[in-house]
Structure formats: structure tokens, C-alpha cells
Amino acid sequence: MAFESIDPSTGETFFHMEPWGEAEREAALAAVAAATPGWAATPVAERAEAVRAIAGELRRRADELATLITREVGKLHREARGEIEKCAWVCEYYADHGPGFLADEPIETDAGKSLVAYQPLGTVLAVMPWNFPFWQVFRFAAPALVAGNTGVLKHASNVPQSALAIEEVIRDAGLPADTFRTLMIRAADVDAVIDDPRIAAVTLTGSEPAGRAVASRAAANIKKAVLELGGSDPFIVLDDADVEQAVEAAATSRFLNNGQSCIAAKRFILTPGIADDFVERFRRRVEAMTVGDPAAETTQLGPMARTDLRDELHTQVADSVRAGAQVVTGCTLPDSPGAFYPPSILDHVAEGQRAFEEELFGPVAIVLRADDAEHAVNLANGSRFGLGGAVWTADSQRGEAIARRLECGAAFVNGIVKSDPRLPFGGVKASGFGRELSRHGIQEFVNAKTVWVK
Structure with missing residues (x-):
């Protein structure tokens, strides 16, 4: 299935792109894997300031990005501008609070010193829907990046230009190359990415059937997953x-x-x-x-x-x-x-x-x-x-x-x-599991490691 931008007001197709093949997918995953150790080793304060810079880049391009959202999914332009501003807000929120959420947590035990250290897992795959094409990506990306994870995005096929623009915004904000990449792959290729040992965890926002499929595949690979599915x-x-x-x-x-x-x-x-x-x-x-x-x-x-x-x-x-x-x-x-x-x-x-x-x-x-x-x-x-x-x-x-x-x-x-951003977000029952946003969101994709010293 091709990636196409179709203006829902008129039915006009104004962008077309064929999906990547295996070689292009492999090159992107290899590049992100190479960037992952360096990003994880970057001090959390520096990671936080890098994510803060993304907020500035989003605001600089706000009208252009809002116009793109409106053309790709028909969202009211004023609502699209609000979506971009909310993405900037979540970046600033985690820049301000992420280092505190990730600080070592001392625990009183019989050791001379014991604590919980919050360390990144690695690369997180995000499978995202079209209805909030920027917000639903950044509410995962901002905390994941501050936590020291890298990210790869499989976006919906009807918002290819939004998908590419998100990678561009993050890169232009000054984050190291390949810290975050958009994968222009078919839905049928998602299983192969989840299976890839370079992927540490998966987050999905989307339909109930998509959630069942992704969660099953992640479980088969013993990988953490967070799902935000439908609601009534x-x-x-x-x-x-x-x-x-x-x-x-x-x-x-x-x-x-x-x-x-x-x-x-x-x-x-x-x-x-x-x-x-x-x-x-x-x-x-x-x-x-x-x-x-x-x-x-x-x-x-x-x-x-x-x-x-x-x-x-x-x-x-x-x-x-x-x-x-x-x-x-x-x-x-x-x-x-x-x-x-x-x-x-x-x-x-x-x-x-x-x-x-x-x-x-x-x-x-x-x-x-x-x-x-x-x-x-x-x-x-x-x-x-x-x-x-x-x-x-x-x-x-x-x-x-x-x-x-x-x-x-x-x-x-x-x-x-x-x-x-200040409150945890997610559902129960068929609406999914896990949480995004707030302290709870940033701690979903970390290793809560016990360190015990005598």
C-alpha cells in the first residue's frame, strides 16, 4: 500500500510515495542502533535541553505544520495550530521535569546504600494513527528521548508528510543524527520491526484490532508494550x-x-x-x-x-x-x-x-x-x-x-x-494498558534498576 496525502475536503491526491523495501528499513534501523548508546550516555540534563529545543522548532514552523495537518486529515486549521503548540508544551514539560522524574530514588534497606536507578531501555518503536498526527507522536517521543531512548516511527499511511516532517523537526532542533527516524514501511512490515532485536519496546495508539496484533507480537518477543486504543x-x-x-x-x-x-x-x-x-x-x-x-x-x-x-x-x-x-x-x-x-x-x-x-x-x-x-x-x-x-x-x-x-x-x-502532560493518560479494558504523560509516562520505557551497595 502506497503512502498518499489526500485532501479530505476535495479528494485531491497531493503526495504519493512508495513504501520502503527491506534494504531501506535495515539501513534506518542500523543507523538508529548505532546512535543509541551515545544518546543513552548523554547526561540527562543535556538530553532535556535538546528536547526543549524541539519545542522552539515546532513553534517556528507552527503555521506550516498546521497547514499540513489540515490538508492531510481535514482538521480545522485553528485546532491544528493548537496541536502543534501542545506538542511544544509536552517537550518543555519533560525538559523541565524529566530529570527529576529520572533521578535516583534512595531506598532505606540493610545495605550501606540502596537505590532505584531509572535507565533507558534502547530503541522504542511507535505505531501511530492519523487523527492527531503530531501530538500522538510527541507525547511518546518527548519522554522517551529525555529518558535516553531512541525512537523509530511507523505512522499511518495517509499522513506521510506529517511523518517525514516530525523526523525533520527533531533533526533540525539539533538532536544527534539518527536519534529518531521515521520508517516509511507498510503495516505488514511492522511485525518484522517488532521482531528485530534492536527494538526494545513498542508503543501503539490506534484501533483495538491493531492493538491486539501489536501486543501479541511484542509479547511473543518478550518486549514491553504500551497501548492506547479506542474509547466510547x-x-x-x-x-x-x-x-x-x-x-x-x-x-x-x-x-x-x-x-x-x-x-x-x-x-x-x-x-x-x-x-x-x-x-x-x-x-x-x-x-x-x-x-x-x-x-x-x-x-x-x-x-x-x-x-x-x-x-x-x-x-x-x-x-x-x-x-x-x-x-x-x-x-x-x-x-x-x-x-x-x-x-x-x-x-x-x-x-x-x-x-x-x-x-x-x-x-x-x-x-x-x-x-x-x-x-x-x-x-x-x-x-x-x-x-x-x-x-x-x-x-x-x-x-x-x-x-x-x-x-x-x-x-x-x-x-x-x-x-x-501533567497527568497520566491511558485506559483500561479494551482501551489498552500502560500510561503516557506525567511521571508515569516517562517511567514506562525505563529499566527501574535496583542498585544495592554494602
Whole structure:
């Protein structure tokens, strides 16, 4: 399968590249392997400052890189600029805090001296998706590089120019040659890279099937893996919530990145006292959204990344409607160029419907009606996914109590779920395992070595 950049607004192909063969792959892996010992031996303070320089390079090229994101995946240009700034933030965060996270940890024992030393593993393979083509790479790369690991990237086939630009940014920031390389390989070649003894660990953000395949291969090679997979995040609104505030947050969370975010609110679970009011206000808010050119500052929803993804989403919606879900707004397949899909709401979604059982990765919100707060929690937890979740209520203590009961990696009260370099990020159940970001993220790909001295 070739690497192609296709503008999802128009369907125009504006970049084409054939995948590497075995010789090119081997040359890149050999070059990274040669660079790995020197980078690991570089003092952590110097590694941190090198990663800080990446932030400056990202900001210097922010508009150019944001334009590339918009053209490759249809992300609103202002959101793409925000993505680049967030990448700069994560680089600066680990430049500031990484050396402290990696400092020796003294432990009181019967030895004269005992401690835990955090040392790099080697080269980490990252298999990354297209929906946040820079952020999802840098949230792995920044901590991994500060920790003294090198990295190789297998990016999605529809964002080849973003993949190449990431390597270029890291190189131009001044990091040693071959500390980080992009592998322009086919998905079918990933197994061979995981098998390669020069690869120490694997991280993947992507679909549940991809996660199962990569985790199985890593396990067969006895290599550490971190997985961030899909999500079907609940958004619980209780009777005492500020409905207008919740509706505004719902629109932001569900339709960010044109509805293509793992941690977007997807299942809107409403208690009886506010359900009809919420749905009506949400309908008006959604129908007022401006759909169009993602490069225009006034656009609120752009196209999905690919027409095949848009068509599959519509099939999920149509199947759910046939099984009893009710269309509130949208849910029609446009007869126009590009991968556009209208902002949509499905109400009365129930068990057995595809919208209930599966993740809808696009601009479709689904409404589940709960009998009461306890039923809302049961509905929220009645999913095989467990990435994020949110609770809306006037009683923050009650909200926190419910948040603690949600089976997910991140639970927010009166706020939309988001990733933040200061907080660990990841899921449970079919949403994956391991953590990115914060102290927990940088310590995923290190050897926590006991040193005991008498």
C-alpha cells in the first residue's frame, strides 16, 4: 500500500510515495542502533535541553505544520495550530521535569546504600494513527528521548508528510543524527520491526484490532508494550446539572477534531429530569454548526479524514436506526465531494444496536436514557472500552464519588476529558494498558534498576 496525502475536503491526491523495501528499513534501523548508546550516555540534563529545543522548532514552523495537518486529515486549521503548540508544551514539560522524574530514588534497606536507578531501555518503536498526527507522536517521543531512548516511527499511511516532517523537526532542533527516524514501511512490515532485536519496546495508539496484533507480537518477543486504543467515553448529565453548560461542553467534546478523537464524549447518558431539555438544546446547538472548509476560521466542523471512514460510520448509524435508534438531526450521507458527514445525534440508543456496542469514530453523538444516577453509572460501565468519562452535576462531591466508580483511565467532573502532560493518560479494558504523560509516562520505557551497595 502506497503512502498518499489526500485532501479530505476535495479528494485531491497531493503526495504519493512508495513504501520502503527491506534494504531501506535495515539501513534506518542500523543507523538508529548505532546512535543509541551515545544518546543513552548523554547526561540527562543535556538530553532535556535538546528536547526543549524541539519545542522552539515546532513553534517556528507552527503555521506550516498546521497547514499540513489540515490538508492531510481535514482538521480545522485553528485546532491544528493548537496541536502543534501542545506538542511544544509536552517537550518543555519533560525538559523541565524529566530529570527529576529520572533521578535516583534512595531506598532505606540493610545495605550501606540502596537505590532505584531509572535507565533507558534502547530503541522504542511507535505505531501511530492519523487523527492527531503530531501530538500522538510527541507525547511518546518527548519522554522517551529525555529518558535516553531512541525512537523509530511507523505512522499511518495517509499522513506521510506529517511523518517525514516530525523526523525533520527533531533533526533540525539539533538532536544527534539518527536519534529518531521515521520508517516509511507498510503495516505488514511492522511485525518484522517488532521482531528485530534492536527494538526494545513498542508503543501503539490506534484501533483495538491493531492493538491486539501489536501486543501479541511484542509479547511473543518478550518486549514491553504500551497501548492506547479506542474509547466510547460516557458523558453523564445528572438532574441537578447546569444543562446549558453541559450542552456547550458536549458540543466541544464530541465534535473536536471533526468527531475523530479517542477521548471525545461519545455516549451521552442522561437522567430523566433533564433528558428532553438536554436533547433539544443539543439539537439546536448542533444544527447551528458551520460545516465546511477546515482552513476557514469560521468553520466549526470539517470533513472526516477519509471517505471510507465516513462511509463506515454511516453504515453503523443506518444499522442502528434500523435496530430502533432515533435520528434527532443529521445522519445523512452527503452527495458532494470530500469526506464530509453532518454533525449528528442519535437518541434512544440501546443494547444490541451497533451505536451502543461499537465506537462511532466521527461526528455522531449518541444518547442513552438512564432511569436514575445509579443506572447511569451502570450504563457508563457497560462498555468494553474504558478510556475516559465525564460527570456533570451541581454537587462536586457527588460528582467525584461517581467519577471514582467509572471504569476508565481518566474521569472528569464538570469538565471535558482531555490529555495533559501533567497527568497520566491511558485506559483500561479494551482501551489498552500502560500510561503516557506525567511521571508515569516517562517511567514506562525505563529499566527501574535496583542498585544495592554494602
